[in-house]
Each structure stands twice: as C-alpha cells, then as structure tokens.
Amino acid sequence: MSKSQVAKRYAEALFQLAQEKNALVEVSNDLKELVKVIESTPELISLLVNPKFSIERKKQIVAEVFSKANPFVVNTLNLLIEKKRVNEAANLAEEFSELAAAAQGFAVAKVFSTRALTDDELNEISSAFAKRVGKEQLNITNEIDPSILGGVRVQIGNYIFDNTVASKLQGLKRTLVG
Known part of the structure; x- marks a missing residue:
C-alpha cells in the first residue's frame, strides 16, 4: 500500500469534502477510473509532469480527458498540477479508497x-x-x-x-x- 504522506494528506482532504457533499461513491468511482486511465496510458502522467507545457495547458488536458468526472476530482487533479505533485495521483486514489472503505x-x-x-x-x-x-x-x-x-x-x-x-x-x- 502507498506510504506517501503527500498523497495521504490530499486524499484526506478530498475524502472530507466528498463526505460533506454526499459524493463519496461518485468520487470513489471516478478515482478508480483515474487509476485505470493512468495504468493504461502512462504517457498521460509524463505529459502532465512535462515542464514544456504550461500549467494552464495541463489543466485543459485534464478538463478534456476527465470531462465527465466529479468536479472535486478534477479540482484535486488541478491542484496536484499546480503543486507539481501530479505523479501522486494514483497514490492519492489508493489512500482515498482505503479511507472510503474504512468509513463504510x-x-x-x-x-x-x-x-x-x-x-x-x-x-x-x-x-x-x-x-x-x-x-x-x-x-x-x-x-x-x-x-x-x-x-x-x-x-x-x-x-x-x-x-x-x-x-x-x-x-x-x-x-x-x-
């Protein structure tokens, strides 16, 4: 299991928000899809960490790829891009999954x-x-x-x-x- 403290903090924040807004299942499902996308196309993370692209362009890519995802997930990805932590997205999804499972x-x-x-x-x-x-x-x-x-x-x-x-x-x- 993931031991990234950064991913854990982001996951806890996203979990609290999803729980407050009664979107736990939807966010959880979207994060599972995110992991599938990352695993099937590792080039996406390479693109999102590439310094040749501006932060705004990276956000546009995320908005296009995850257009049907919950806004909380998209906003979290945008925050990861801004903080240059997008490579933690899969770990964040894993940590979130554990938090959601424990809550249920x-x-x-x-x-x-x-x-x-x-x-x-x-x-x-x-x-x-x-x-x-x-x-x-x-x-x-x-x-x-x-x-x-x-x-x-x-x-x-x-x-x-x-x-x-x-x-x-x-x-x-x-x-x-x-």
Whole structure:
C-alpha cells in the first residue's frame, strides 16, 4: 500500500469534502477510473509532469480527458498540477479508497492468485479475512500472479496472509539449506 504522506494528506482532504457533499461513491468511482486511465496510458502522467507545457495547458488536458468526472476530482487533479505533485495521483486514489472503505466498514484487500477467482471464492475470502482485521467485509481486487504457483496471498493494509505454494517452498528451502 502507498506510504506517501503527500498523497495521504490530499486524499484526506478530498475524502472530507466528498463526505460533506454526499459524493463519496461518485468520487470513489471516478478515482478508480483515474487509476485505470493512468495504468493504461502512462504517457498521460509524463505529459502532465512535462515542464514544456504550461500549467494552464495541463489543466485543459485534464478538463478534456476527465470531462465527465466529479468536479472535486478534477479540482484535486488541478491542484496536484499546480503543486507539481501530479505523479501522486494514483497514490492519492489508493489512500482515498482505503479511507472510503474504512468509513463504510470495509477494508481494501488485494488477493494474489494464479487465476481469476470466482465471485463465490472472493466472497469466501472476504468473509474469512474481514473478521481477522476487524471489518465487516473486504473490498477485494484480484491480481493474477503466476509466480506464486498455487494458493493465494491476501494483503490487507500492512497485513499479509501468505498461503502460496511459492512461500511454502521457500520455507522448506530455508529449513533444508539452513
């Protein structure tokens, strides 16, 4: 999970504003879309940090790309551009997601597996691990990682529950080799 203090401060401010204006779900969804855009087109962040473009031009680009996004998200992006912190946008979205989940009794979790898990499997994991971290439910993102060979690794905040074949083999190797 993100450890950026800058992203955390911006996320907290945006979270408070979204909560006051009853726009938590909308802002959260827009931030998820923002992360998808950043991941699918890393050139966007490169463009927004490029000193050759003026701040006004960068704001125009954001306004065009995110024309249907909540104004709070667009204004936050504009602020990040002004403060030359736009590279923190993905971290801000991650921090916001954690704050929103906690406010709704959820925890954000990443589940690493060798294949895409079914909804039933994800619900089962959510039920089992939510209690361990004192939450009602988990908001799970399933990530495919063939290197784990089998099993699952669940990451909830700073907690990691690793029940993968790769980690068991690593433990066996340490035991045998010393």
